[in-house]
Amino acid sequence: xxxxxxxxxxxxxxxxxxxxxxxxxxxxxxxxxxxxxxxxxxxxxxxxxxxxxxxxxxxxxxxxxxxxxxxxxxxxxxxxxxxxxxxxxxxxxxxxxxxxxxxxxxxxxxxxxxxxxxxxxxxxxxxxxxxxxxxxxxxxxxxxxxxxxxxxxxxxxxxxxxxxxxxxxxxxxxxxxxxxxxxxxxxxxxxxxxxxxxxxxxxxxxxxxxxxxxxxxxxxxxxxxxxxxxxxxxxxxxxxxxxxxxxxxxxxxxxxxxxxxxxxxxxxxxxxxxxxxxxxxxxxxxxx
Amino acid sequence: xxxxxxxxxxxxxxxxxxxxxxxxxxxxxxxxxxxxxxxxxxxxxxxxxxxxxxxxxxxxxxxxxxxxxxxxxxxxxxxxxxxxxxxxxxxxxxxxxxxxxxxxxxxxxxxxxxxxxxxxxxxxxxxxxxxxxxxxxxxxxxxxxxxxxxxxxxxxxxxxxxxxxxxxxxxxxxxxxxxxxxxxxxxxxxxxxxxxxxxxxxxxxxxxxxxxxxxxxxxxxxxxxxxxxxxxxxxxxxxxxxxxxxxxxxxxxxxxxxxxxxxxxxxxxxxxxxxxxxxxxxxxxxxx
Numbered sequence: 001x002x003x004x005x006x007x008x009x010x011x012x013x014x015x016x017x018x019x020x021x022x023x024x025x026x027x028x029x030x031x032x033x034x035x036x037x038x039x040x041x042x043x044x045x046x047x048x049x050x051x052x053x054x055x056x057x058x059x060x061x062x063x064x065x066x067x068x069x070x071x072x073x074x075x076x077x078x079x080x081x082x083x084x085x086x087x088x089x090x091x092x093x094x095x096x097x098x099x100x101x102x103x104x105x106x107x108x109x110x111x112x113x114x115x116x117x118x119x120x121x122x123x124x125x126x127x128x129x130x131x132x133x134x135x136x137x138x139x140x141x142x143x144x145x146x147x148x149x150x151x152x153x154x155x156x157x158x159x160x161x162x163x164x165x166x167x168x169x170x171x172x173x174x175x176x177x178x179x180x181x182x183x184x185x186x187x188x189x190x191x192x193x194x195x196x197x198x199x200x201x202x203x204x205x206x207x208x209x210x211x212x213x214x215x216x217x218x219x220x221x222x223x224x225x226x227x228x229x230x231x232x233x234x235x236x237x238x239x240x241x242x243x244x245x246x247x248x249x250x251x252x253x254x255x256x257x258x259x260x261x262x263x264x265x266x267x268x269x270x271x272x273x274x275x276x277x278x279x280x281x282x283x284x285x286x287x288x
Numbered sequence: 289x290x291x292x293x294x295x296x297x298x299x300x301x302x303x304x305x306x307x308x309x310x311x312x313x314x315x316x317x318x319x320x321x322x323x324x325x326x327x328x329x330x331x332x333x334x335x336x337x338x339x340x341x342x343x344x345x346x347x348x349x350x351x352x353x354x355x356x357x358x359x360x361x362x363x364x365x366x367x368x369x370x371x372x373x374x375x376x377x378x379x380x381x382x383x384x385x386x387x388x389x390x391x392x393x394x395x396x397x398x399x400x401x402x403x404x405x406x407x408x409x410x411x412x413x414x415x416x417x418x419x420x421x422x423x424x425x426x427x428x429x430x431x432x433x434x435x436x437x438x439x440x441x442x443x444x445x446x447x448x449x450x451x452x453x454x455x456x457x458x459x460x461x462x463x464x465x466x467x468x469x470x471x472x473x474x475x476x477x478x479x480x481x482x483x484x485x486x487x488x489x490x491x492x493x494x495x496x497x498x499x500x501x502x503x504x505x506x507x508x509x510x511x512x513x514x515x516x517x518x519x520x521x522x523x524x525x526x527x528x529x530x531x532x533x534x535x536x537x538x539x540x541x542x543x544x545x546x547x548x549x550x551x552x553x554x555x556x557x558x559x560x561x562x563x564x565x566x567x568x569x570x571x572x573x574x575x576x
Contacts (some may be wrong), residue, residue, distance in 0.1 A: 028524055036350040067404060070384040072318035086393040086399060093379060093390065150377030151390075156341045178456065273357040274343075 010042055011035060017049050022065050029065060053097075081240055087168060090160075094169035095148030105135050107186040111125055130233050131179045132198035133205045134226055138208045139173035140166075140180045141222030163272035166213055167265075185228055197246050200254040207261035214268045293317045294477060298346035300541070301333050308333040310501040316447075320473035322488035322509070323481040324562055331372055331481045334498065335451045338479065339371040341364035352446055367396070370445035374452050374481075378424045383487075384411060384435050385420040388439035391439040410438040414468060430461035432514070437468060448478040451501030454487055466490050470550060485559040497565055505565055509558050516564045521547045531567045 011019070011032050018024050019032045036042050071079070075092035079085060095101065112131050119127065144166045147150045155165060178199065185195040205225050212221035236244040244250040299312040309330045325331045336342040338349070340362045349356055356365035378387055385398050392403035411420045414434040424432060433453060440448060450469065454462045462484075470491055472478055482488060489509055497505035497512070502512055505512055522540040526533040530543035544560050544569075547553060 063408075064404065067385050067408065069383075072381075084398075085401075086398055089390060089393050150379060152377065153341060153373040154371070154391060155394060156377070157339050157366050157369075157371050159363050159396045160394060161363055257317050270359060272359075273362045 010039065013045065015050075016042060020046050020049050025065060033066060083109045083124055089169045090165060091150075091172045093151070094143045095174060097160050101139070101142070101148075102176060102180065104182050105139070109137065113184050113187055118202060126233070126237070126246070128185075128195065128198050129243060129245055130230070132177075133229060133256045135181070136170075136174040136177045136202050136206045137222045137225050137229075138194035139177060140170040140206055141212075141219045143169035143173055144146065144213075144218050147219070162213075163269045166210060166218065166272070170206060170210055174202065178202060200251055200258060201229070201245070203260055204254050206255040207258060207265055210259055211268055214271050281286050290384065293350075294352065294479075295350040296334075296338070297348045297436060298544060299334065299347045299349070301330075301342065301421040302345055307501050309337075312347070312498070312503055314402070314496050314503060314506055316477045316479055318473075318475065318477055318493070319482055320469060320478045320491045321437070322492035322495040323479060323487065323498060324483070324488060325481075325482075326566060329498045330501040331498055333370075334453055335374075335449050335479065338447075339373075339449050340365055340372075341373075342540045359511055367443070368393045368445055370440035370442070371474060372436050372440040372448075372450045372453050374455075376439070378432065378435075380425045381423065383421050384416055384427065384431075384438075387424055387435060388420075388442060391442050394547075395413055395443045397443065406442055410441050411435075413441065414438045414470075415464070418436055421454055430457050433457060433461070433465070435489060437465070441472065444571070446476050448476060450478065450484065451571055453480070454482060454484055462487070485557070485562050489558045491568060497562065499525040499566055512561040512565070513556050513558045516544060516559065516560035519547060519564060520544050520556045520560045521551035523551065527551075534561055 015024070015028075015032060016036075019029070019036065020039070024032060036046065064084075069089075072092060078088035078091055080126050083091065108131065112127055115127055142148050144152075144155070144162070149155065156162070158165065181198060181202070182196075208228075209218070209221050209225045212224055216224065233243065233245065236242065236250065245254065294316040296315065297313045299309050300307070301309040312330070312334060323331050323334070333342065337344050338351070338356075340356050343357065351365050352368055354365045355361040379390070379543065382390065388407040388410060389403055389516060392406055397403040397406060403463070408417070408420070408501070411417055414437050416431060416434055416438065419427060419431065424435060431457075437450075437453060440450065453469070454465050469478060471479060473485065473491070480487070480491065492509055494510050495507065495512055496503060505515075510517070521527070521543050522536075523543060524540065526535075526541050527543045527548060529546045529548055530541075531545035533541050533543040534543075536542050542554070543551075544556075544564055
């Protein structure tokens with residue numbers, strides 16, 4: 001059997017030595033590894049550079065280095081922020097933190113902002129208030145379920161339990177969306193309090209969705225929360241078109257809801273795995 | 289009761305008015321138990337309940353001394369069981385190693401070095417060491433199924449639940465899978481759901497047939513074959529007394545049912561016993 005000869009430049013002897021001693025990382029390691037896999041000459045050089053025992057140890061180190069998972073930018077950011085690597089991975093695998101979903105959310109925010117150019121100030125404020133808090137609720141619905149998570153069923157039977165996974169993913173989606181919507185709000189300073197009135201409801205509705213997920217599938221929990229929010233917004237709208245939720249009193253009431261929902265989430269955490277809500281599309285199809 | 293067993297008593301699960309499991313009782317011990325049954329028999333529901341992905345409406349489970357129907361027991365049970373779902377999903381951007389590493393995180397192996405060692409061990413066990421650095425989306429269907437099996441054995445679980453792992457595999461891949469499952473059945477309980485009677489005949493010391501949400505048979509593969517003793521024969525044409533018959537490669541018709549006098553009886557196979565059992569012959573059901 002012959003080994004194909006490579007025509008590209010060979011790595012330097014010094015680089016091959018570093019490779020043998022597993023001192024290379026990242027792209028350099030991968031480039032040398034690809035070359036060595038097909039270059040008889042470099043394999044012979046490698047053999048000269050290390051004695052058999054050292055070489056075996058070197059290969060083992062090299063194997064470990066090549067196996068090392070390559071985290072994406074978001075996971076690296078979470079690690080930089082101090083999150084443990086396993087928790088960062090669970091958070092980063094949330095389907096609602098993928099660029100496509102966040103892009104959709106940003107698109108909705110931009111759409112709402114563009115509407116402010118054509119709507120009266122109070123109507124525009126109300127549009128923010130209705131739309132923005134529902135984005136993290138939608139994110140919560142999709143971050144733990146079969147719709148977007150390909151490993152949902154494995155996640156469901158994790159000894160970690162549903163609570164920490166739902167909490168990690170939902171809160172990270174909330175923070176990302178607050179960032180997006182916050183940037184959007186900066187673009188409309190003329191809206192005053194209305195431009196940031198979505199913030200407290202976003203947190204409150206997300207916590208309510210998490211609390212309801214103890215008994216309901218996250219998608220159903222989010223649908224219930226969204227419906228309640230719609231009723232709440234309509235009920236607190238005055239006859240003159242202004243919303244109570246856009247006043248300081250209304251905002252303080254929502255802040256109170258944040259505290260209540262937060263306490264409820266903490267107290268309910270142990271019940272998250274007692275009853276697992278049905279959330280398998282195949283079951284929905286087979287059940288009459 | 290030996291330590292390494294699972295005992296299920298009177299398990300009931302309904303979806304609305306549809307009863308998926310109507311009082312299932314069975315027990316598993318060390319070795320491979322085959323779970324046979326037609327589509328809609330309740331196999332996946334039973335497996336999901338045992339894997340703690342679903343909760344039953346009624347019934348009791350003793351899983352290696354743990355009650356997985358309590359919140360605490362559910363998390364404990366998840367530590368000792370491995371699960372391969374019917375449709376295992378993968379994050380498309382992951383390599384095989386990264387995926388197994390992620391499953392290790394879900395299984396609460398927090399030490400990174402230990403988790404990576406475990407990932408190497410299980411990938412080696414399923415013969416995928418050489419492709420562990422490849423993206424899962426580039427692997428063949430058989431290799432992906434082996435990655436899913438590797439994920440199920442992360443942490444060396446004492447109970448392994450496999451939902452139709454050989455579906456869609458070619459004969460060579462199925463043979464490889466059989467070898468793997470047979471190895472895994474040494475020293476632990478394996479519950480293998482399948483449509484393939486050949487898999488059960490080749491692998492299982494114990495077989496349970498589920499139909500219409502109830503256990504129709506619980507015994508050895510030899511006893512299931514024996515159901516059809518004296519009820520399998522061949523003839524030139526399909527016999528009117530046969531409940532099923534098909535022309536074989538030899539040109540004769542293989543009949544199962546009530547043979548006419550003087551029929552040329554054949555040695556029954558596991559498939560013959562299974563088909564006769566599902567046909568609901570009351571005489572045979574009584575002998576079960």
